[in-house]
Amino acid sequence: MKEQSYFLFKTFTISTCFYYSSICLSNAEITPDKTLLENSTTRLDDNTIVIEGGTKTGDNLFHSFENFSVPIDITAYFNNPLDTQNIISRVTGTSVSNINGLIRVNGTANLFLINPNGIVFGQNARLDIGGSFVGSTANTIRFADGFQFIAKNSQIKPLLTISVPVGLQFNKNQGTITVRNTGHTLKANDYYSPLNYEIFSNALQVKADHTLALIGGNIFLEGGIISSKNGRIELGSINSGEVNINFENNLLSFIYDKNSAFQDIQLSDSALIYAGNNQGVGKNTINLQGREVRILDGSVLLNQDYGSRQNGNVSINASEYFILKNFQPEQDATGIFSVNFGRNSGTNIIINSNKTYFEQSQIATATFSNGSSGNIIINTDLLELIGTGEPDSSFNGSAGINTFTYSSGSGGNITGKIGNLIENYGVIATAALSSGNAGKLDITAENILLQNGSNIGSITFASGNSGNVSLNANGNIKIIGQLPSFKTNSAINSATYGSGYAGDLTINSFNLFVLDGASVTTSTLSSGDAGNITIKTVNSIKVLGTSSDSLSFSTVASSAPIVNETLQIAYEVPPTPTGKAGSITLDTPYLNITDGAQVTVRNEGPGNAGTLQINADRISITNTGGITATTAIGEGGDIDIKSKLLQLRSGTISATAGTAGTSGNGGNIRIATGILSASNNSAITANAYRGRGGNIRINTKGLFVSPDTQITTSSELGIDGTVQINFQNGNLSTLKVQPQDLAKTPEVASVCQGDSDGVASSFVNSGTGGVPANFDNQLDNSSTWQKNSVWLESIDNSEQLNPLTTKEPIEIVEAQGWILNANGNVVLTAQANPPNPYAQVSASKCQEQPSTAKVSSVTEIRRN
Numbered sequence: 001m002k003e004q005s006y007f008l009f010k011t012f013t014i015s016t017c018f019y020y021s022s023i024c025l026s027n028a029e030i031t032p033d034k035t036l037l038e039n040s041t042t043r044l045d046d047n048t049i050v051i052e053g054g055t056k057t058g059d060n061l062f063h064s065f066e067n068f069s070v071p072i073d074i075t076a077y078f079n080n081p082l083d084t085q086n087i088i089s090r091v092t093g094t095s096v097s098n099i100n101g102l103i104r105v106n107g108t109a110n111l112f113l114i115n116p117n118g119i120v121f122g123q124n125a126r127l128d129i130g131g132s133f134v135g136s137t138a139n140t141i142r143f144a145d146g147f148q149f150i151a152k153n154s155q156i157k158p159l160l161t162i163s164v165p166v167g168l169q170f171n172k173n174q175g176t177i178t179v180r181n182t183g184h185t186l187k188a189n190d191y192y193s194p195l196n197y198e199i200f201s202n203a204l205q206v207k208a209d210h211t212l213a214l215i216g217g218n219i220f221l222e223g224g225i226i227s228s229k230n231g232r233i234e235l236g237s238i239n240s241g242e243v244n245i246n247f248e249n250n251l252l253s254f255i256y257d258k259n260s261a262f263q264d265i266q267l268s269d270s271a272l273i274y275a276g277n278n279q280g281v282g283k284n285t286i287n288l289q290g291r292e293v294r295i296l297d298g299s300v301l302l303n304q305d306y307g308s309r310q311n312g313n314v315s316i317n318a319s320e321y322f323i324l325k326n327f328q329p330e331q332d333a334t335g336i337f338s339v340n341f342g343r344n345s346g347t348n349i350i351i352n353s354n355k356t357y358f359e360q361s362q363i364a365t366a367t368f369s370n371g372s373s374g375n376i377i378i379n380t381d382l383l384e385l386i387g388t389g390e391p392d393s394s395f396n397g398s399a400g401i402n403t404f405t406y407s408s409g410s411g412g413n414i415t416g417k418i419g420n421l422i423e424n425y426g427v428i429a430t431a432a433l434s435s436g437n438a439g440k441l442d443i444t445a446e447n448i449l450l451q452n453g454s455n456i457g458s459i460t461f462a463s464g465n466s467g468n469v470s471l472n473a474n475g476n477i478k479i480i481g482q483l484p485s486f487k488t489n490s491a492i493n494s495a496t497y498g499s500g501y502a503g504d505l506t507i508n509s510f511n512l513f514v515l516d517g518a519s520v521t522t523s524t525l526s527s528g529d530a531g532n533i534t535i536k537t538v539n540s541i542k543v544l545g546t547s548s549d550s551l552s553f554s555t556v557a558s559s560a561p562i563v564n565e566t567l568q569i570a571y572e573v574p575p576t577p578t579g580k581a582g583s584i585t586l587d588t589p590y591l592n593i594t595d596g597a598q599v600t601v602r603n604e605g606p607g608n609a610g611t612l613q614i615n616a617d618r619i620s621i622t623n624t625g626g627i628t629a630t631t632a633i634g635e636g637g638d639i640d641i642k643s644k645l646l647q648l649r650s651g652t653i654s655a656t657a658g659t660a661g662t663s664g665n666g667g668n669i670r671i672a673t674g675i676l677s678a679s680n681n682s683a684i685t686a687n688a689y690r691g692r693g694g695n696i697r698i699n700t701k702g703l704f705v706s707p708d709t710q711i712t713t714s715s716e717l718g719i720d721g722t723v724q725i726n727f728q729n730g731n732l733s734t735l736k737v738q739p740q741d742l743a744k745t746p747e748v749a750s751v752c753q754g755d756s757d758g759v760a761s762s763f764v765n766s767g768t769g770g771v772p773a774n775f776d777n778q779l780d781n782s783s784t785w786q787k788n789s790v791w792l793e794s795i796d797n798s799e800q801l802n803p804l805t806t807k808e809p810i811e812i813v814e815a816q817g818w819i820l821n822a823n824g825n826v827v828l829t830a831q832a833n834p835p836n837p838y839a840q841v842s843a844s845k846c847q848e849q850p851s852t853a854k855v856s857s858v859t860e861i862r863r864n
Helices: 002-019 021-029 565-571 843-848
Strands: 030-032 040-045 048-053 055-057 060-068 075-078 086-091 097-099 102-105 110-114 119-121 126-128 133-136 140-143 148-150 165-170 177-180 211-216 219-222 225-229 232-248 251-256 265-268 272-277 285-296 300-305 313-325 334-340 348-359 361-367 376-386 399-405 414-424 426-432 441-451 455-460 469-473 476-480 491-496 505-515 519-524 533-544 555-560 584-594 598-603 612-622 626-631 639-649 652-654 669-679 683-685 696-705 710-712 723-727 735-737 790-794 817-821 826-829
Touching (some): 102 110, 119 133, 177 211, 211 225, 211 251, 219 232, 285 334, 313 361, 348 361, 348 399, 376 426, 414 426, 426 441, 441 455, 491 505, 505 519, 519 533, 533 555, 612 626, 639 652
Parallel strands (some): 075 102, 102 126, 110 133, 133 211, 177 219, 211 232, 232 285, 265 285, 348 376, 361 399, 399 426, 414 441, 426 455, 441 469, 441 476, 455 491, 476 505, 491 519, 533 584, 555 598, 584 612, 598 626, 626 652, 639 669, 669 696, 696 723
Antiparallel strands (some): 040 048, 140 148, 165 232, 232 251, 735 790, 817 826
């Protein structure tokens, strides 16, 4: 009978436990281990497990459990004395702590929960803690006096300390910390709108002005949501090493030993970490520290500032990789966002990583107040931005790093120290959309590659100015092509679409390549002025080719262009820009502009073109390439070129004004070069329509111009300009070459430089009509003037012109080619050039070559 009664009792008990399973299970899930001087105790009060006892020493209260888990709908209540500052709880058993209910603490005590086996926070996990919370899989908590509270079942009851905890120690193979929830449902517009903190009631969070820290092995937020108000959120993934703890008022901060071995942090399934600041004493701070930090699948780090206090930082520290990818169309973007609605500076975003990858993801700061938006600071050996170029989200599938101002506050700066920067439909930009100025953009890298519509720049759409853009690379900067789906060219730019000024653009590199329709530009589409461009390279600047659809040519430009009506409506710009174009300065050993590419300062509105200054040892302008400073209405820009060799083959140098049939004056062109060679329908022009033609001044040792090349300073309806050519090594006084009634191409004498007694620095005159000038005739040195003539002056003019003679007749043949000798002088040859146009011949070998002469001459100068 007794056995039957016992059986019925057990059956009833088991059935009751199944019915009230959470209560029966919960009481068993929190089990003290009896390893302290005064052990912890638990009792059940309805759905609450009351935790009492423990060993209190000073401000610290120590608890030790064999198991610690809180099931759904259960509260674990630490009934601690109110004067407790720190509750230190360890788990010495082998079970993971599953937290899916509420953990509550009396007063303002901080709670440390240490379980080396791992901690899992479920969808219903909540914290009701007056102080900060630290959940960790550390093995040991270290205190200021050297005492260590070790998370293992010890038979020796420790003599506990009254000092504060100062560190977490990790041995190896630490347990995982996981936070699970349903993920956020925010859209991109929500990131830039003030959010009610109450919408995060299902988040794992602590009270305002405190810290929530999860520090352990691998850390996973699987749709998990963590939030903080005026406080700090810390995720630290560490396998072995030590983490130091600092107490700052109510906040805890953490310092990681540089020799620690880190593990991984991953946010997935629309996980969210949110920090909001509203007049609190704390600083909004989010810090993630690990080996690989991955933010995936629409997951977001979001900071919003509302108060007037100084804010903290959103920091990513990854010893190996930081990865942002796999955006979700429902959430618009995977990324990190810091938005300022307050009166102080916004929260910065700081990335420190060995390698950094953004795929269809965004990092951005913005301000909607008179406070500035946060800065973005990136330090990484590799930064790669990859977009799809498909219009499937509000970000058009691009990968971006951006700062914005939508108010009177300044936009944040973007600063990067990067090994290699690679963009494939990526965007790094600062922007102003109101009266505040856009931030500066300053990147230092080894190499920079922009392709498929990628962009680095700054822009303003309003009265605020766009920021200065500075790129510095020890190696190459390459800007290539366009994105076919959007017809968007890869570019480095600074622009204004409003009344604000565009910032200046500065590039320093070993080589700069602008290829296949790409561009380096400053521009204005409205009343603001375009910025200036300064480029300096150690080796070369190459501006080559057109886009794949041949609609865009590669360019380095400062301009005020007229855009089509569709873009005028889209960007709210006037039909005709009224701002001024900026100036361009290029400094390089070698400048190559070819296949339709352009280096230009131009203005299609009433404003003036800027100036264009080029310093290069060697300049090659070929196959419809050009250097231009043109205007439709305003004054043509000035072009200053200094070089050792300037070569044009189907190339153009132009400072023409009044292309719209108006009164602007042509600009001035000043060329100082050792050798100027122009052929194949090349042109050097400073023309005008109603205004005065510009002036062309050429200082050179050698000038070689084919019959189909034009050097003109004409005005259609106004006064012509002048062309002045100065031979640096000749003794010719003022001469004129009449461009009308030209006879046949003059004959060029061939004599050997050095060995021959032929006269160097001779000039070939094509005559003034009638009998052509003979090569043996003496040039007339009398002072003459005639309208429409082209003047040639030597720098070293003599009072008396000496006859040009040779000691003995030499057979006269037409020059077939030219070479540079060992001294860098041009030598015309009676035979065609070898395939290499820059082949050099030693002067000592001159007698072995065909009979040649150094000649500084003009074969034809035509003027319209």
